[in-house]
Amino acid sequence: MNATRIHGVVLCGVGGQGVLSLAQILQEALRRSGLHALQSEIHGMSQRGGSVHAQVCYADQPISSPLIDEGCADLLIALEPLEALRYVAMLRISGHLVVAEEPLPDMEGYPPLEDVHAALRAVTGAHLLDTESLARKLNHRQAGGMALLGMASRFLPVAEKIWRDVIAQRFEAKGPRVTEKNLEAFEAGRQMIPEGVEA
Amino acid sequence: MIQSTLALGVEAVGQAAFDAGIKGAFGYPGTPSTEGFEYVEALIQQDGKDRVAQWATNEKVAYDLALGMSYAGYRSLVTMKHVGLNVAMDAFANSALTGVQGGLVLLVADDPGMHSSQNEQDSRRLAEFAWLPCLEPSTVQEAYDFTRRAFDLSEALQVPVMVRIVTRLAHCRAPFLRQEALAPAGIGLTPKARVQDWVLIPSNARRRYVDLLAKQPRMRQEAATLNRLVSGTGRRGVVLAGLGRAYFGQLLIEHPELAALPRLEVAAYPLDPALERAFLDQVDDVLVFEEDYPVLEERLGLRERAQVRGRLDGAVPRTGELSPRILKDALGLATPDGKGAAGLDLPVRAPRFCDGCGHVDAYEALQEALRNVGAPEARVFGDIGCYTLAAQEPMAAIHAVVEMGASISMAVGAAFAGQTPSVAVIGDSTFAHSGLPALLTAAESKANVTVLVLDNRVVGMTGQQPSQALDQVERLVLGLGIPEIDLQVLTPLPKQHAANVTALEAALRHEGPSVVVFRRECIQSLRRGLLKDHDRAVREHHTCSAEVCS
Numbered sequence A: 001m002n003a004t005r006i007h008g009v010v011l012c013g014v015g016g017q018g019v020l021s022l023a024q025i026l027q028e029a030l031r032r033s034g035l036h037a038l039q040s041e042i043h044g045m046s047q048r049g050g051s052v053h054a055q056v057c058y059a060d061q062p063i064s065s066p067l068i069d070e071g072c073a074d075l076l077i078a079l080e081p082l083e084a085l086r087y088v089a090m091l092r093i094s095g096h097l098v099v100a101e102e103p104l105p106d107m108e109g110y111p112p113l114e115d116v117h118a119a120l121r122a123v124t125g126a127h128l129l130d131t132e133s134l135a136r137k138l139n140h141r142q143a144g145g146m147a148l149l150g151m152a153s154r155f156l157p158v159a160e161k162i163w164r165d166v167i168a169q170r171f172e173a174k175g176p177r178v179t180e181k182n183l184e185a186f187e188a189g190r191q192m193i194p195e196g197v198e199a
Numbered sequence B: 001m002i003q004s005t006l007a008l009g010v011e012a013v014g015q016a017a018f019d020a021g022i023k024g025a026f027g028y029p030g031t032p033s034t035e036g037f038e039y040v041e042a043l044i045q046q047d048g049k050d051r052v053a054q055w056a057t058n059e060k061v062a063y064d065l066a067l068g069m070s071y072a073g074y075r076s077l078v079t080m081k082h083v084g085l086n087v088a089m090d091a092f093a094n095s096a097l098t099g100v101q102g103g104l105v106l107l108v109a110d111d112p113g114m115h116s117s118q119n120e121q122d123s124r125r126l127a128e129f130a131w132l133p134c135l136e137p138s139t140v141q142e143a144y145d146f147t148r149r150a151f152d153l154s155e156a157l158q159v160p161v162m163v164r165i166v167t168r169l170a171h172c173r174a175p176f177l178r179q180e181a182l183a184p185a186g187i188g189l190t191p192k193a194r195v196q197d198w199v200l201i202p203s204n205a206r207r208r209y210v211d212l213l214a215k216q217p218r219m220r221q222e223a224a225t226l227n228r229l230v231s232g233t234g235r236r237g238v239v240l241a242g243l244g245r246a247y248f249g250q251l252l253i254e255h256p257e258l259a260a261l262p263r264l265e266v267a268a269y270p271l272d273p274a275l276e277r278a279f280l281d282q283v284d285d286v287l288v289f290e291e292d293y294p295v296l297e298e299r300l301g302l303r304e305r306a307q308v309r310g311r312l313d314g315a316v317p318r319t320g321e322l323s324p325r326i327l328k329d330a331l332g333l334a335t336p337d338g339k340g341a342a343g344l345d346l347p348v349r350a351p352r353f354c355d356g357c358g359h360v361d362a363y364e365a366l367q368e369a370l371r372n373v374g375a376p377e378a379r380v381f382g383d384i385g386c387y388t389l390a391a392q393e394p395m396a397a398i399h400a401v402v403e404m405g406a407s408i409s410m411a412v413g414a415a416f417a418g419q420t421p422s423v424a425v426i427g428d429s430t431f432a433h434s435g436l437p438a439l440l441t442a443a444e445s446k447a448n449v450t451v452l453v454l455d456n457r458v459v460g461m462t463g464q465q466p467s468q469a470l471d472q473v474e475r476l477v478l479g480l481g482i483p484e485i486d487l488q489v490l491t492p493l494p495k496q497h498a499a500n501v502t503a504l505e506a507a508l509r510h511e512g513p514s515v516v517v518f519r520r521e522c523i524q525s526l527r528r529g530l531l532k533d534h535d536r537a538v539r540e541h542h543t544c545s546a547e548v549c550s
């Protein structure tokens, strides 16, 4: 982490995919790591399938701005590949992108999926996740979001134990089985990025 | 002080109002103000004491509820979005003259950039218009602190106080510290000696207007305690308000050289002219960063003491919300290269109806019925709610959406101009909000209109809050003078399509006003089971009264 600047994560996807809930887990994990963290979200009509995005800013000193500037984000977590492309410009040159390959094409004029994937692969620091296969393998339809968070965790200054605690707390009300499933998806994602990519 | 959990900016306002000992919270849903009310509503429900949180039929009703509570000597909060204040404007402007007994705070959430609104009007102007103080927080902590402050100020000056926040702050989640929580404590009914202050007949109103103007210096003094002049070394300065303050504060950390700029930080209005003069004495060139209208920019520019730049001369974009990039560009700071945009054209992903939403079935029936009566091109007047989505291609089923309740009156106006058929589409909650007087006029004037009330039983768009017209729509329609024979209630389901089309055709062909209610609960409300208890209670009540009758 760089002490003098604000760090930023952008999260995006489609209404109903759980973007805001991921953002809240992320903010909580950063806070428990002793950092200052703000979350900013644009929602309102989110249950009706429009684009949704949130930002989480963090630093080791108090933050007043709820937004990070274009070209300044360190990490982009995208639950949908086309949505990811909308926010690539938010990333700094050294930034990373973790993105679900599986599209939600239910809209006018969705471009050919190969083009979308190719455009994503052309981004340096992009890590694509075959969320569909993973969901099948883990027998957990919603595994994608947590797995992406697991991948993202490699680039964030949060200890593994804190992640597990925050996730467990988040799903506590839904019972131990749901919690286990989500921790498993998180771990699977985390294993996909080798340790120590970002020191 | 107590460490609180995380909350949105708009929720921090709700928490502060609760901690300030309000007896009641009132509001009408509207993004981005809704969660503020919902937060305080949840606190009040947990508290279980003698407090009330009540959604109102519309913003004016909400405001008057708060004002009545104030008259009775208790603190109250009223919440709405910026355009909602237009609806409550009569109450707001006149409450400046009556003044308050218990403290009254108005939370109004502006929406620069129109994330979910039809305009980007600036509520600071409305506070100024009503001669009332306005506090403008820039962080979640300030949202809490300023709201607490606003209640004290309201009682000290005996006027309502506005807290203005914008979307980005309303929906920013951050931790904040609370102050000691007060229990609701009444200060007693407005005393007899002050009753005439509340009776705004001209003789009293003239006196009260003078009183209100006489409070202005105190308001400016109080506001000045939140405003700040920070001296610098150069002759170039900045004026910062709202998120302009927040973004600049962040830039200062990364660019310490900005501290050389003299700056005027504005957090409360009305502005003290002495402060303005002191600032303008230090600068020749000024950049103003404020959300929405160029309020401070115009005001300082008129003094002609420095070159004032901002939205009016294009140093800041004329419309839309501020962003860190806008500040950097205007200040001439370098911006990073970043990865740049993806090399692919990206079509917009427009919001759409939930799968299975009854509105879609209603619109499909309407479009077919219009074709069948030979009016496929008929213009349909829409209103505000989820059903506004039908204005988009490819459906394009409604052709005007202006403000809450406009559909019915506009259809009547167009019918008077000769349009046949003249159709209005309005939701149940919007109908209750401001469609009722319009339908009375339609009935009274016997205008040739067809009004569709799309009754999804909740306020769908803002998160399925309770609709004030729940189970009442037919009675309201009949009560407003629409004959029973001209009212039909249909179920918008694919399997009812043919029958619905036939019924609609009859309504469209009918000379004079007719009303068609399409009733099916919002899918999201159904999924969450929001009306389960209500419906069970109604059923049980029915059985019981039937037994009594038989």
Ligand code: SF4
Binding pocket: A047, A048, B352, B353, B354, B356, B357, B358, B359, B386, B387, B456, B460, B461, B522, B523, B524, B525
């Ligand atoms: S929220 Fe309810 S009313 Fe709105 S589109 Fe979805 S189902 Fe329809």
